[in-house]
Amino acid sequence: MRREVLRAVSITFGYYSEPVLLDASLDAREGEVVAVTGPTGSGKTTLLMVLAGLLRPWSGEVYFMGRPVWERLPEARRHIGVMFQNPDDMFFNATVLDEIAYTAVRAYGPEAGLKMARRAAEELGISHLLDRPPYRLSGGQKRLVALAAAAAHGPRLLLLDEPTTYLDEELWELAASYIARQRERGVSIVIATHDLELICRLADRTYALRGGRLSEWRPGRKKLCICGL
Numbered sequence: 001m002r003r004e005v006l007r008a009v010s011i012t013f014g015y016y017s018e019p020v021l022l023d024a025s026l027d028a029r030e031g032e033v034v035a036v037t038g039p040t041g042s043g044k045t046t047l048l049m050v051l052a053g054l055l056r057p058w059s060g061e062v063y064f065m066g067r068p069v070w071e072r073l074p075e076a077r078r079h080i081g082v083m084f085q086n087p088d089d090m091f092f093n094a095t096v097l098d099e100i101a102y103t104a105v106r107a108y109g110p111e112a113g114l115k116m117a118r119r120a121a122e123e124l125g126i127s128h129l130l131d132r133p134p135y136r137l138s139g140g141q142k143r144l145v146a147l148a149a150a151a152a153h154g155p156r157l158l159l160l161d162e163p164t165t166y167l168d169e170e171l172w173e174l175a176a177s178y179i180a181r182q183r184e185r186g187v188s189i190v191i192a193t194h195d196l197e198l199i200c201r202l203a204d205r206t207y208a209l210r211g212g213r214l215s216e217w218r219p220g221r222k223k224l225c226i227c228g229l
Contacts, residue, residue: 002029004066005157005188006051011060013050020046022212023060028157028188033179035199036192038209044192045085047209048159051190052082064157078107081155085162085192087146088135096121096137096145097130104153113153120152123181125174140171147175151182158182158189164198176201 007027014020020043028034036044049055051062053069053076062069064076081103084090093099100120105113121127124144129137134145147163163179164172179202183189193199199206206217 002031004029005064006190007063008047008051009061009063011047011050011057011062013046013055013057019058019212021050021057024209024212024214025060026190026207026214026216028190030156030188031183031186032204033183033189033191033202035203035206036190036209036214037194037196037199037206040194042209043212044209045161047214048082048161048190048192052080052159053077054082078103078153079156081150081153081158083146083150083158083160083163085165087142090146090149091134091142094133095130096126096132096134099134099145100130100148100152102149107153116154117148117152120148120178124148124178140167143167144171144175147178151178151187154185154187156188158187160189160191160193162193162195163191164193164195172197 005028009025011021011024012019024047026034036047038044046055050057053062053073056070064072069076091099093102097117101113101117104116121130124147126141126144126148129141134142137145143163150160151158164175167175176198179189207214208217
C-alpha cells in the first residue's frame with residue numbers, strides 16, 4: 001500500500017470571525033493526485049494554504065509524513081511545493097532560471113539546484129525563457145514558470161492552485177503532462193481547480209468544497225466526466 005503523505009483532520013479556519021473551512025478532512029498518498037473543486041470563493045485557496053502550513057487552522061490538524069506540519073516547520077517546507085493561483089504573487093527573482101532554481105539551490109546547492117531547474121524548464125517547454133524576467137512573460141508562460149518553481153526541487157507534496165487556468169491547448173498539455181510525470185515519480189499532488197478536463201485526466205480522487213465542507217466524489221472519473229460534475 002502506498003504511504004500516506006498528507007492528512008488533514010477536521011480543519012476549521014476562517015478570517016476574523018467568519019469561517020471558511022468547517023470540519024474539513026482529506027488525505028493524499030504517494031503518487032496520488034487529489035483534486036478539490038468548488039465554486040469561486042468556496043475556500044479552495046485557503047485550504048491549500050492551510051495544508052502548506054502557511055495558515056494555522058482554528059481547530060483540527062494537518063499531518064505531513066505522519067507528524068503535525070506545524071511541528072516540522074520550516075523543515076517540512078523543503079519537501080512541499082506550492083503554486084499560487086496568481087503567479088505574480090510568488091515571483092521575486094530577476095530571471096526565470098533564478099525563480100525556478102531558488103528552492104532547489106537552497107536545498108541542494110548551486111550546481112545541483114540549477115541542474116534541477118533546467119530539467120523542469122525543459123520538461124515544461126520553457127527553456128528558451130530562462131534568461132527573461134518573470135514579470136515580462138505572458139500569463140500562460142508565467143503559470144508554467146510557477147509550476148516549475150513549485151516542483152523543480154523534487155518535493156514529496158505538491159499543492160497546486162488552478163495550474164491550468166487561462167492556458168491555451170498547447171500550454172495546457174505541457175502542464176498536464178508535467179503534473180502526470182510528478183505523479184509517476186511518487187509525488188503526492190493536491191490540485192484546487194475548476195478544470196473538469198484536468199480532473200478527468202489526472203485525479204485519482206476528487207473532493208467538492210461547498211459551504212466550507214469537503215465531501216469526496218466517490219464515483220469513478222468516467223462518470224464524473226460524462227456527468228460534467
